[in-house]
Amino acid sequence: MILQKIVFPENSEMEKSLYYRGNFRDNFSGNKMIVLAQQEILDLITYFNSFSAGKWWKYTRVKHLDFALDFCGHILMIVYHKKIFNGTVVSRVIHKVELESALRVVRRFSIGELPADGIIGIVLTSKLDGTEIYGGYYGTSDILKVDDIHVGIGICTFKREEYVKRNMNLLRREILDNENALSYGHYSVCISDNAQTLRSEEFSHPDIRLVTNKNLGGVGGFTRAMVECLNSEKDYSHMLLMDDDAMISPASLERNYVFLTLLKSEYKDYVMGGALVRLDQPTIQYESGSRWNCGNIEALKMNYDLSKVIDVVRNEVEEKIEYTGWWYSCIPFSQIREKNLPLPLFLHRDDIEFGLRAKGFIMLNGICVWHEAFQNKMPGAVEYYDIRNLGIINAIHYPKYSKRAFKKELFISVSSNIGKYRYKYVSLNLMGAVDFLRGFEWFYGVDTLELHKTLGKYNYVSRPLSAYEGYRGLTAEDMKGYMYEEAVPPFPVRLFRVLTMNGIFFPAKADKPKVVIPWPNIYELYRRDTVIYVDNNGKGAGVKRSRFNLIKAYLQMFRVFRLIDKRFDAVCRDYRKNYDKLTSMEFWKQYLELEVREQDEY
The missing domain is CATH 3.90.550.60 (Spore Coat Polysaccharide Biosynthesis Protein SpsA; Chain A)
Incomplete structure (x- = not known):
């Protein structure tokens, strides 16, 4: 029985080191064959071509392992078992064999009992020029019941x-x-x-x-x-x-x-x-x-x-x-x-x-x-859903989850967005908390699409990076390195910046905006007046720091904290009590409007 085939990249653009390594010229051909010169090595102890022995031993009925090689030429094959011991890789040879054939052939042999941990991997060394490797597979000679899976x-x-x-x-x-x-x-x-x-x-x-x-x-x-x-x-x-x-x-x-x-x-x-x-x-x-x-x-x-x-x-x-x-x-x-x-x-x-x-x-x-x-990616409305859904999930699955813990998570999210000058996202965080506190009846009956449309107005407008060229002295060169984060500063520096709220009350230290990814090392923004966030599409959204918006955001957050103190426990009980109503087939057919869509397909 074949358990796992040796696989090669599906096209030349795929990362070959996930499939094979070696000291040979990169001569992988379109017909999925590798040609080795004498003493060249093909190492298949890789992400896709090693065998997860410990997992197969633990979870499946397989007890013995074979390996079959599809080749033509003369090969020294070494089978390794590798595992982690005390944080390092321990390796041992469990099989070594020379295989030779003037014609293309599949040779299969037993590796033996599956080890209870680690991986099995194969390394091939060619003994002559022109050895051709077409593939192979890990298999088992065990007689096993195979479940019908679809x-x-x-x-x-x-x-x-x-x-x-x-x-x-x-x-x-x-x-x-x-x-x-x-x-x-x-x-x-x-x-x-x-x-x-x-x-x-x-x-x-x-x-x-x-x-x-x-x-x-x-x-x-x-x-x-x-x-x-x-x-x-x-x-x-x-x-x-x-x-x-x-x-x-x-x-x-x-x-x-x-x-x-x-x-x-x-x-x-x-x-x-x-x-x-x-x-x-x-x-x-x-x-x-x-x-x-x-x-x-x-x-x-x-x-x-x-x-x-x-x-x-x-x-x-x-x-x-x-x-x-x-x-x-x-x-x-x-x-x-x-x-x-x-x-x-x-x-x-x-x-x-x-x-x-x-x-x-x-x-x-x-x-x-x-x-x-x-x-x-810029999070946008996700800043709302992360807070609201955090509350709902913990209310249902963790009855001991406290209002103090919820306030802590809200504080972290709000402070993070304040530190990134993303004040619109602070509004999304607070709206998420307030809507969670509305309880089950609100959640059950809310117009989801209308709500999502409302959240859209809190997104930042993204523009091509070229639109920022020349803005406050920004050059094309300034905008090239945004993917590379600065090193995290030592602890005393970090502590000082936290205590001074990343220098927001100090004068800006540079005229040019800072160009970063949407989730930067926040210490990079120390005393920056303007930040441009660049998403995966190469577009930038600009924000400015504002002491007024900082104070306003924290005042709003503390008002929400009082609401949490008042409603949290009762709301959590409400979600737990009615949880099953939200996961039933009856609810989902109504929610998806399947009664009127049963024939609605292309």
Whole structure:
């Protein structure tokens, strides 16, 4: 049985170090073959081509491992086991063999029992010129029961036509129409088109369904996909939620599917999550699972460089996970049926709330998507939803969450935006807190779309960076280095700047504006009068510091604090009491207006 194929990059633009390394010339060919000269090395101990031995041993029924190599020539193959011990990588050779063939052939041999931790990896050294490597696979000779798995991929999209088309074309070619794919016939796609701008003829395929949907944010689109799968004639076992603008890997989907077919019974209700890798730095992992911590979010394994062996091995070490992002989250339908549908939070933290219900999470090397880094986006209305949804989630899931803790989070958010001179966002933070305090009846009956439209007026206007050239002496050269943060100053300097509110009452120290990313090291803004925030589209939004707005913001915040003291406890009880009403199929059919949309599809 094939467990995991050796995979090569799908195109020349992909980062090769995630797939292979070596001392050979980069002669990877279009027919997915690598040619090695004598003594050249092909190292497959990489993010995509190592084998997550410890995870397979713990979670699946596989006990023994084989490896098969598809090659022509003369090869020395060394099989390594690598694991983390006392913070360092410990490596041992568990198999060494020479393979020789004048013709293309597949040679398979036993590696032995799976180790209970770490990874297995292969290194190939050519013994003559012209050795050709076509691929290979990890497999098992164990006789195993294979579960019937069918995964519905749910994609929520809003005016991201080109991203969706790209991903669907890739899925068709590599899985949906590829009879050689391990998961062929086991994936189907439901695209929830919140903008209603996609055309059905562009997605004509028996395993791709396009449905128009009321624009109720990401959670509305993802829930619509869940509802479609629940009502389908197919017996889906899992729902895989994926962002519309993420770059997917068919190898991840293949690995996900095979792993699910072999899960031990005690882990069948676990969620399989995918790591988020930065699109602008395609070997850097943004996170692999997260912890909510009642709002003090901790992204796990952030900034791991997946081109390095040490980080590939470290990435396999398990930590407590509380949720996985819906850029890639494969949820068993047993959880959806048992725990009902998501909470209608519109935007942000819907994946967190749903993840808090899960029985457990599994993360594997090689299961990921590439996505734009979040710190390169201006938050806008998210500043409202983060505070409001923070209150709702903790009210429901953490009865001991206190008004003091809520006020602390509100204070941090408000102070952060004050320090960045983003006073409009302070208004969004405070509105989020006040709306949370309105309680369940308000939340249940609010016109979500009208509310979101109202929040739009608190966005900052972005312009092309060229529009700022010459403004107060800014040059094109001044605006080039915004992606690179200054070093964090020593503690005494930081303390002084905090106590002086980053120097807002001191005279400005420079005439030119400071150009930064939307989530800068705040100490960079010390005594700056004007800041221009540059988003992932290369557009800038300018803000100015204001002592008047600072004082006004804190006065407004303390008024909200008094409201929190008055209403918090009763409101939390209200949300907990009525929680089930917001996650029922009855509510969602009404919310999505499905009674009048059941035939509304392209």
